[in-house]
Amino acid sequence: MTQTLTRHRGTAAAPPARAPRRRGADTRAGYTFLLPWLLGFILLTVGPMLSSLYLSFTNYNLFEAPKWIGLDNYTSLFQDERFLQSVGVTLGYVVFGTPLKLAAALAVALLLNNATRGQGFYRSAFYAPSLIGASVSIAIVWKAMFGDQGPVDQGLSFFGINLGGWVGNPSMTMPMMILLTVWQFGAPMVIFLAGLKQIPQELYEAASVDGAGRFRKFVNITFPMLSPVVFFNLLLETIHAFQIFASAYIISNGEGGPAGSTLFYTLYLYLRGFSDFRMGYASAMAWLLVIVVGVITLIFFRTSKSWVHYSGDSK
Known part of the structure; x- marks a missing residue:
C-alpha cells in the first residue's frame, strides 16, 4: 500500500x-x-x-572622415532660409492636405457603407489609386496632366481660366500636390469602412424613433463610435504627410521649384545630403524630423482623451 x-x-x-x-x-x-x-x-x-x-554632430561629406563639430549642424538649421522655407511648405501640406484626404475618405466610406449593389467594384476602384499613387510613373503622369499643355489646363482654358499650367505656377503647385494626396484616399477609406461596419444598427434605429435626422445621427452616433478609427487614420496620415518625397522630387525635377513651392522637408534633406554632400547636416535634419513627429504624436495621444471614445469606456 x-x-x-x-x-x-x-x-x-x-x-x-x-x-x-x-x-x-x-x-x-x-x-x-x-x-x-x-x-x-x-x-x-x-x-x-x-x-x-x-x-548629425559631425561635418561629413561622404569622402572624408567625419569631424566632430557638436551642435553646429542643429544651430545652423535655423539660420538657413531654405530650411525654414521647407518647414513652411511641409507644414502647409500637412495642415491642409491631411484633413482634406481624411474628409474625402470618410465621405466615400459613408456612401459605400449605404450602398447595396456593386460594393466590391467601387471599393476596388476607389482603393486602386492608393496602390499606384506613390509610384514614380504616377507622379510623371500627374506632372503631365497639370503642365501648361496638359488636359487640366486645357479644360480650364475652355471655361476662360488661363493659368499657364500648374507645375510652373508657384501659387498652384501646392494645390496640385494636395490634390494628388487627396486622390490617394483609398487606404483610410477602407479603414473607415471597416469601422462603420462595427457600429450597431440598433443605435440608428433608436435615433430614428426619436426623430433624429442624418446630421444628428452622424454627430451623436457615427463620429463618436468611429472616433478611434478617425484618430488612427489622422495619426497615420499625418506621419505619412511629413514623409512626402517621391512625388515632390519628380514634379519639381529634384529642385523643389518653382520658387521653392515644392521644397518639402525630405526633399531638401536629400539635396543637402546627396547633392551638396553635407551628410552631417542632412542627418541633423533627419533627427529633427524624428523629434518633431514624436512630439506631434505625443500631443495627439494626450489630446485624444477629450474626443476619442471607446466602447469599453465607463463614465
Missing part, C-alpha cells in the same frame, strides 16, 4: 518538474524564429539610426 502511494506521488510530481524545461525549450524556439527579424532590426534599423545620430 505504501509503495503504491509513493509510486502515485512520484507520478504526480513529475509534470511540474518537466514544465520549466518545456518552457525553456519553447522560449529558445521562439527566439530562434525571431532571430532573423532581430538581426535585421539591429543591423538595418538600429545601427543606421545610431550612426546617423553620431553623424
Whole structure:
C-alpha cells in the first residue's frame, strides 16, 4: 500500500518538474524564429539610426572622415532660409492636405457603407489609386496632366481660366500636390469602412424613433463610435504627410521649384545630403524630423482623451 502511494506521488510530481524545461525549450524556439527579424532590426534599423545620430554632430561629406563639430549642424538649421522655407511648405501640406484626404475618405466610406449593389467594384476602384499613387510613373503622369499643355489646363482654358499650367505656377503647385494626396484616399477609406461596419444598427434605429435626422445621427452616433478609427487614420496620415518625397522630387525635377513651392522637408534633406554632400547636416535634419513627429504624436495621444471614445469606456 505504501509503495503504491509513493509510486502515485512520484507520478504526480513529475509534470511540474518537466514544465520549466518545456518552457525553456519553447522560449529558445521562439527566439530562434525571431532571430532573423532581430538581426535585421539591429543591423538595418538600429545601427543606421545610431550612426546617423553620431553623424548629425559631425561635418561629413561622404569622402572624408567625419569631424566632430557638436551642435553646429542643429544651430545652423535655423539660420538657413531654405530650411525654414521647407518647414513652411511641409507644414502647409500637412495642415491642409491631411484633413482634406481624411474628409474625402470618410465621405466615400459613408456612401459605400449605404450602398447595396456593386460594393466590391467601387471599393476596388476607389482603393486602386492608393496602390499606384506613390509610384514614380504616377507622379510623371500627374506632372503631365497639370503642365501648361496638359488636359487640366486645357479644360480650364475652355471655361476662360488661363493659368499657364500648374507645375510652373508657384501659387498652384501646392494645390496640385494636395490634390494628388487627396486622390490617394483609398487606404483610410477602407479603414473607415471597416469601422462603420462595427457600429450597431440598433443605435440608428433608436435615433430614428426619436426623430433624429442624418446630421444628428452622424454627430451623436457615427463620429463618436468611429472616433478611434478617425484618430488612427489622422495619426497615420499625418506621419505619412511629413514623409512626402517621391512625388515632390519628380514634379519639381529634384529642385523643389518653382520658387521653392515644392521644397518639402525630405526633399531638401536629400539635396543637402546627396547633392551638396553635407551628410552631417542632412542627418541633423533627419533627427529633427524624428523629434518633431514624436512630439506631434505625443500631443495627439494626450489630446485624444477629450474626443476619442471607446466602447469599453465607463463614465
